[in-house]
Amino acid sequence: MQTLDRLEAHSVHILRESYREFKSLVMLWSIGKDSTVLLWLARKAFFGHVPFPLMHVDTHFKVPEMITYRDKLARDWHLDMIVGENSAAIAAKQTFPDGKLTRVECCKALKSEALKNSLSGAWPRKRMDHTVGELRPEAKPEPFTGVIVGVRADEEGSRSKERYFSARDRQHEWDVGDQPPELWKQYKTDFAPGTHVRVHPLLDWTELNIWEYIEREQIPIISLYFDRGEGRRYRSLGCYPCTSPVNSTATNVPEIIRELQSGRFANIAERSGREQDKEDGGGLETLRRGGYM
Template sequence: MTTVAHTHDTTGSPFALSHLDSLESEAVHIFREVAGEFERPVILFSGGKDSIVMLHLALKAFAPAPVPFTLLHVDTGHNFPEVLEYRDRVVAAHGLRLRVASVQDYIDAGTLRERPDGTRNPLQTVPLTDAIREHRFDAVFGGGRRDEEKARAKERVFSLRDEFSQWDPRRQRPELWQLYNGRHAPGEHVRVFPLSNWTELDVWQYIQRERIELPEIYFAHEREVFLRHGMWLTAGDWGGPKESETPEKRLIRYRTVGDMSCTGAVDSDAATLDAVIAEIAASRLTERGATRADDKLSEAAMEDRKREGYF
């Protein structure tokens, strides 16, 4: 992950921070706060753009020393191959420690049952909470942003979870002047969101400025997809397409990356960072609202999952 020199804002002051510099500084501060306050932090890393930016910030926060945190990926078994390949390549390049919690292992053991619609995103909660409990992680970094979804907009940067990994909005703590309260009882842990105040556009502009490599799935490419519930899904052995659904090749890209069974593509010819940024700037739909079927199950779908332990 190569970096370039920071640019100053347009006020004319050589000491003024640009908007991206301010966001970066806040995130780096959060990483260092957690390193000094917790014993066993972990970074959720899926190979999606938000977790990629989060890892890039962690690398900056502790350079030239290595990142002092383990990475954790909850693998649904229906992830995009390009993203898994990217994940493994980045882990190897930076000598990072990666733990994988597999949804398929839980299905094979009979602990979880496959859903009729083939969607495995809701099944991630049990492997995630089990991994947190097993490895005694006391701080868990996630790439959630407040602009993504209504439930995520309620989160603080430090979000307390009880001994069952459940979230109670009433236990949210004030965070005045960037003072974060990581106090927790034995068995509890804190979810930490360094990108809380970022927008999707901020993420893409930062990726461009820092010259961060991404999986090619985020840029326009020709792919075989089929239409379901108004979204273009990738054909695969997870349960699609059905007999009534006809695959076709289209020029598409992905705004967000998750389980193949519920992550929709968007029609796009944006093959460069400039083109993607222009496309995002003109969009009136959030990335999850436009392309994530699991968030359309109900008005409170995300909040219900968060209360159970999901991110």
């Protein structure tokens, strides 16, 4: 079997395993290439269906194109999409772009906190109403205990230590030193009441694998990843105040693949454009222990 076929089959196996084992399951969708590949893999696993909701955490600092693309795909693929946010912080302008918080603090408020409270159903959420094709406030936000996330091991040090099935306690904290064993396609699928699980079907994929798969499957991907005549493109998508485009003239997927294989990005970290990673010694690790994806 080819590498991509192996990766696909393994991810599909993990998705089916989580669907079998967890009752209240949700998949996070950041609109980026990784979680969109994950969404595609869910359609592979469930033969064209996505039998659980998707959740997007909207920081209100996303590039507007991302929201347009998100809503279109949700309508086209009949996705049960939920949108959560930290409306209090956004309304009070308690953010980094408003000058009130550091980048890491802002990530914590607009992403980690928003995610935690959207997953638990504590904060109001919106859900795509397919009868009208628009987001509507959710009447009764239910808590989710199984969360499928598109992190990859090659992104960053702390992510390389993740399990496919990873337990978080009630406070969403991660005990890196005491993780369950995983062997022979057997994962930790039993959890004490009150804990929640993160499932990582993309753990073994590399950035290059992701692009090769997008090319092979012709997955519709947001155009921010391509140079549109300015000699710049996004390599990793985040909030616009903290994510800068890289210099590149790649205008399509094959050109991105070539760039990654041989070109100038071969030795530059993918998240190098993400400023919050650089704020202290272990910016992302500090965030992840506190529940960041």
